[in-house]
Amino acid sequence: MEDFPPGFRFYPTEEELVSFYLHNKLEGTREDLNRVMDRIIPVVDIYDSKPWELPQFSGDLCHGDPEQWFFFIPRQESEARGGRPRRLTQTGYWKATGSPNYVYSSNNRIIGLKRTMVFYNGRAPNGTKTEWKMNEYKAIEGEVSASTSAAPTLRQEFSLCRVYKKSKCLRAFDRRPPAVTVSEPAAQQFPQSDEATPSRLNPSLTERISSPDSSSSGDQGQLSQPGESTGNMAVDNETFWDFEQLNWIQGLD
Secondary structure, eight states, X not given: OTTSOTTOOOOOOHHHIIIIIIHXXXXXXXXXXXXXXXXXXXXXXXXXXXXXXXXXXXXXXXXXXXXXXXXXXXXXXXXHTTOOOOOBOSSEEEEEEEEEEEEXXXXXXXXXXXXXXXXXXXXXXXXXXXXXXEEXXXXXXXXXXXXXXXOOOBOOSEEEEEEEEOOSXXXXXOOOOTTOOOOOOOOOOOOOOGGGSGGGSOHHHHHHHHXXXXXXXXXXXXXXXXXXXXXXXXXXXXXXXXXXXXHHHHHHO
């Protein structure tokens, strides 16, 4: 990163990570491409190191990045024998948080599975939570329709992980400290005539404006599906304005 100007970063999408980098690593048919990818995303057993030691092992395009680092993780022997992966390090352990989520392609096909993990210092169940997090991606065999009910088959030879440290800022792009707030300018006040009072509006309209019935909710702990709605929107075909109000509006022109 020292050879690149400020602001230059390796910032792939999840689809690119799974469909290009992880897929080509699993296939391994192009030696020239593998050599390039190893410089960008190296193969590292991240469980042999502490999270804060991993940035020094990152690829050329991420070596100076202070926010995120990418690695290919080889399959562990326990996984090859059908067991669970061992996510212990010398000083702590990685613990999964939340539920796995599918990774979708731009045409809404399932191409991978994503797990989020948090690093804890110490040993379970008395570990201390840290700010270090990881997204682990696994590819699937082929592509699967988002509407399928069958669990896709995962490729286990390699997984791809994104290691990052939880930002203390509102956003990584926004460097305001959390305590700093930006006040919005006061709205400009305009004098209202007697005719422009809420009592002159259609009562059904003012009822709808002031009604607190609308709400949104979301389910957690399930695999996400594309195109799902988080709420129902009622459609009201009633006319909002009566002719007296339209004549009054036209008189303002």
